Amino acid sequence: MRELNVKIFCLLLALTSLGLMYAKVKTLGLPLVPNQTSSIWAVEARVEFDGLGRSSTVNLDIPDNLGNFLKLDEFFVSRNYGLNVTSKQKDRRAEWSIRNAKGKQRLYYRIEVVPEDSVSKSDTIKYKIPVAPVKPEYEEPLASAIEDTLGKVRSESADIFTFVSQLLVQLNDPSPNKNIFVIQKGAVPGTEQWVKRIMYVLEGARISSRMVNGISLDDGVKDAKLISWLEVHNGQTWEGFDPLSGNKGYPSNFMRWSISDEPMLNVEGGRNEHLRFTLSQRPYSEADISQERAKTKQSFLNSWSLYKLALASQHVYQILLMIPLGALVVVLMRTVVGVPCFGTFMPILISLAFRETELLWGIILFCLITGSGLAFRFFLERLNLLLVPRLSAVLVMVIVLMLTISLMSNDLDIDRGISIALFPIVILTMVIERLSITWEEAGAFGAIKEGLGSLFIAIIGYFVMTNNQLEHLMFNFPELLLFILAIFLTAGRYTGYRISELIRFKDLANEEDKNAKTNTKTS
Amino acid sequence: MLKRIQKLREAGVVGINARNRSYVMPHNPRKLYKFVDDKVYTKQLAEEANIAVPKLYGLITTVHEINSFNQIIHDKKDFVVKPAHGSGGKGILVIDNRRGDLFIKPNNTAINSEAIRYHIENILGGVYSLGGQVDQAIIEYRVKFDPIFNSISYQGVPDIRMLIYKGIPAMAMLRLPTQQSDGKANLHQGAVGVGINLMTGTTTLAVCNDRRVYEHPDFGSALSDVHIPDWQQLLFLSASCYQLAPLGYLGVDIVLDAELGPLILELNARPGLAIQIANGQGLKHRLDAIDKIKTLPEKIEDRISIIQTIL
Numbered sequence: 001m002r003e004l005n006v007k008i009f010c011l012l013l014a015l016t017s018l019g020l021m022y023a024k025v026k027t028l029g030l031p032l033v034p035n036q037t038s039s040i041w042a043v044e045a046r047v048e049f050d051g052l053g054r055s056s057t058v059n060l061d062i063p064d065n066l067g068n069f070l071k072l073d074e075f076f077v078s079r080n081y082g083l084n085v086t087s088k089q090k091d092r093r094a095e096w097s098i099r100n101a102k103g104k105q106r107l108y109y110r111i112e113v114v115p116e117d118s119v120s121k122s123d124t125i126k127y128k129i130p131v132a133p134v135k136p137e138y139e140e141p142l143a144s145a146i147e148d149t150l151g152k153v154r155s156e157s158a159d160i161f162t163f164v165s166q167l168l169v170q171l172n173d174p175s176p177n178k179n180i181f182v183i184q185k186g187a188v189p190g191t192e193q194w195v196k197r198i199m200y201v202l203e204g205a206r207i208s209s210r211m212v213n214g215i216s217l218d219d220g221v222k223d224a225k226l227i228s229w230l231e232v233h234n235g236q237t238w239e240g241f242d243p244l245s246g247n248k249g250y251p252s253n254f255m256r257w258s259i260s261d262e263p264m265l266n267v268e269g270g271r272n273e274h275l276r277f278t279l280s281q282r283p284y285s286e287a288d289i290s291q292e293r294a295k296t297k298q299s300f301l302n303s304w305s306l307y308k309l310a311l312a313s314q315h316v317y318q319i320l321l322m323i324p325l326g327a328l329v330v331v332l333m334r335t336v337v338g339v340p341c342f343g344t345f346m347p348i349l350i351s352l353a354f355r356e357t358e359l360l361w362g363i364i365l366f367c368l369i370t371g372s373g374l375a376f377r378f379f380l381e382r383l384n385l386l387l388v389p390r391l392s393a394v395l396v397m398v399i400v401l402m403l404t405i406s407l408m409s410n411d412l413d414i415d416r417g418i419s420i421a422l423f424p425i426v427i428l429t430m431v432i433e434r435l436s437i438t439w440e441e442a443g444a445f446g447a448i449k450e451g452l453g454s455l456f457i458a459i460i461g462y463f464v465m466t467n468n469q470l471e472h473l474m475f476n477f478p479e480l481l482l483f484i485l486a487i488f489l490t491a492g493r494y495t496g497y498r499i500s501e502l503i504r505f506k507d508l509a510n511e512e513d514k515n516a517k518t519n520t521k522t523s
Numbered sequence: 524m525l526k527r528i529q530k531l532r533e534a535g536v537v538g539i540n541a542r543n544r545s546y547v548m549p550h551n552p553r554k555l556y557k558f559v560d561d562k563v564y565t566k567q568l569a570e571e572a573n574i575a576v577p578k579l580y581g582l583i584t585t586v587h588e589i590n591s592f593n594q595i596i597h598d599k600k601d602f603v604v605k606p607a608h609g610s611g612g613k614g615i616l617v618i619d620n621r622r623g624d625l626f627i628k629p630n631n632t633a634i635n636s637e638a639i640r641y642h643i644e645n646i647l648g649g650v651y652s653l654g655g656q657v658d659q660a661i662i663e664y665r666v667k668f669d670p671i672f673n674s675i676s677y678q679g680v681p682d683i684r685m686l687i688y689k690g691i692p693a694m695a696m697l698r699l700p701t702q703q704s705d706g707k708a709n710l711h712q713g714a715v716g717v718g719i720n721l722m723t724g725t726t727t728l729a730v731c732n733d734r735r736v737y738e739h740p741d742f743g744s745a746l747s748d749v750h751i752p753d754w755q756q757l758l759f760l761s762a763s764c765y766q767l768a769p770l771g772y773l774g775v776d777i778v779l780d781a782e783l784g785p786l787i788l789e790l791n792a793r794p795g796l797a798i799q800i801a802n803g804q805g806l807k808h809r810l811d812a813i814d815k816i817k818t819l820p821e822k823i824e825d826r827i828s829i830i831q832t833i834l
Contacts (some may be wrong), residue, residue, distance in 0.1 A: 495541040509530040509734040
């Protein structure tokens with residue numbers, strides 16, 4: 001029963017960890033692979049007008065709900081202007097005002113966005129259900145053309161959305177019949193005018209509709225034009241329609257800017273006003289994007305993000321979070337493989353020392369210093385010294401050795417030796433201590449076996465703990481610690497043979513074979 | 524590889540992971556370790572319970588007490604000085620005989636009392652104890668080894684390791700020093716382990732360095748069919764150690780004295796697994812058989828009689 005509880009607990013830990021990781025990848029877009037970059041879009045709206053030498057006010061619709069994109073940041077560039085951002089029922093507006101505008105005036109609004117899969121449907125909550133429009137009094141011949149067309153489409157559709165789709169297909173017919181021709185007259189498909197005409201026709205069916213202005217974010221495009229899109233309400237929700245094909249929804253590269261059939265830009269006290277959009281794209285690390293995204297979304301998944309820490313602590317945690325992986329190597333090597341080694345975490349400490357000295361140099365240093373340190377220790381043993389003074393003497397000896405190596409490599413112009421840090425000295429002294437204690441306990445053979453075993457685990461640990469991919473995963477998904485914990489709890493219950501025991505008990509297994517053979521012979 | 528795992532399972536071989544988790548951890552609570560770790564304590568308990576141990580002549584715990592050394596040995600001709608927390612046979616000084624003021628060691632070299640004093644000082648200072656903690660010096664009876672093992676033991680101290688599970692002897696092994704083990708009966712250092720038939724007390728198969736051997740590596744003498752004297756007494760003695768230190772998974776080391784018979788030398792809370800190779804049999808089937816018995820008898824004789832049901 002207790003065993004079962006542990007199993008369930010481990011499973012829960014593992015699932016929690018993987019679940020959180022999955023959620024982070026899905027909602028925050030945290031990359032699983034290091035150094036991933038993706039591009040962010042910067043859309044700049046530039047307002048230009050000529051000042052008349054008196055006070056002027058500039059009103060510009062600015063995006064609120066971006067559709068398939070997520071806002072990372074926005075900037076207003078407007079020297080000497082007062083800025084006021086208002087959020088009205090349908091859209092946000094930036095209002096710039098100045099007491100005296102003289103000559104050419106330029107105002108910028110810049111928004112940075114990234115593509116986003118899960119579009120928030122906040123629209124439907126925010127806006128009230130619109131009142132169905134009153135059927136307008138069409139003039140002839142438009143009245144009968146619209147009447148006929150609506151009647152025909154109505155008979156071919158099931159609900160409002162299919163009705164709109166059908167109607168749009170009809171209206172965009174490349175070879176229009178007489179009715180369509182009348183409706184199309186004066187409005188070129190693909191313009192704002194065209195969308196307005198469609199809305200006018202829809203009023204005849206008492207369907208609420210509105211115009212959405214947006215920008216298509218395409219690779220390699222610098223100057224962007226506003227695209228008008230149609231949105232229709234079916235009594236429950238707004239849905240976008242391509243005013244040219246009648247297809248439901250928005251293309252994935254369509255960024256909504258504003259919802260209004262009024263002009264987007266309104267300048268009082270100025271003339272020759274211009275609104276231009278420019279697009280630019282730049283690479284950005286995905287991890288950083290996800291941080292921005294988390295900020296915007298205020299996601300709880302980001303509450304244990306290590307990016308929040310000061311840079312110095314981030315570096316510490318980058319190493320610290322790798323230590324459990326090193327421990328994992330030790331656990332597997334000891335309980336499953338059965339490699340003999342010193343202490344519990346000595347191999348990890350050696351790996352950490354290798355991190356600072358680099359592997360090859362680390363191994364050379366390790367063998368050289370433990371070897372001579374041990375030799376010195378045996379010289380000391382003949383003096384029958386007490387343990388603590390004896391170890392302290394070994395410590396002095398290790399430092400003398402390292403100093404010699406550093407000075408020698410300095411003279412020989414090998415700059416490797418100088419990179420010896422404080423940390424490895426302490427670790428090597430501890431290794432010598434452990435080695436000599438084991439030497440007493442289990443003899444020379446046992447001590448050397450354990451020494452080599454520790455070195456072997458340390459080398460594997462070094463590769464695991466310096467692996468870029470693993471480092472990235474641990475740093476970005478610290479919840480993986482729970483997963484490692486689950487592995488440790490499971491490994492702690494392992495009672496199977498170690499691989500080394502398969503060799504140790506080889507003769508028993510072989511004898512079992514022989515016994516089986518003789519048994520079958522006698523019976 | 525999977526086939527070998529299968530075979531070992533069938534043979535009931537217990538691995539280190541299984542030993543620790545299934546036997547040592549549930550049956551040997553940490554608080555009972557003090558019964559076996561401190562040799563002085565073990566010896567005192569044994570003497571109180573009338574269990575045969577090499578007689579304790581005296582104990583020296585401070586440097587000041589070294590002056591009482593002469594009082595302790597009085598006129599005894601032979602004795603052993605050893606550290607209470609030593610291991611691997613380190614720091615054991617054996618004195619065979621005395622000639623005037625000199626003490627004679629087994630290799631016939633003589634030392635004076637000043638040298639013995641220095642040796643005891645070292646013991647007290649922790650030179651032989653692991654971790655270097657302050658230790659005590661035990662002065663005790665020198666075991667006069669039964670000559671029966673002379674032909675199969677290289678110097679040193681042959682002893683018998685009994686594995687006691689829940690107070691019932693489950694497996695036994697005779698440990699013989701070799702040249703490689705430097706006269707120590709330690710299997711890790713290359714001593715020979717010889718399996719013993721629990722019912723009869725005769726030796727069976729043998730192991731050295733985890734491999735099957737049939738002869739002593741130094742003498743080439745056959746290791747099987749040696750009969751160990753006083754076997755029943757030996758079983759009784761080892762089973763009674765459970766009363767002393769109620770560790771469910773207990774190793775008992777016994778030496779055979781030519782005059783006094785079997786004596787308990789040491790107890791071990793984590794006895795090793797090479798005993799399985801020595802006996803050519805896994806432990807698990809026997810331990811399972813003991814586990815199946817719902818109420819184990821109190822009386823030691825009854826406990827020993829259970830052995831035949833578990834083999």
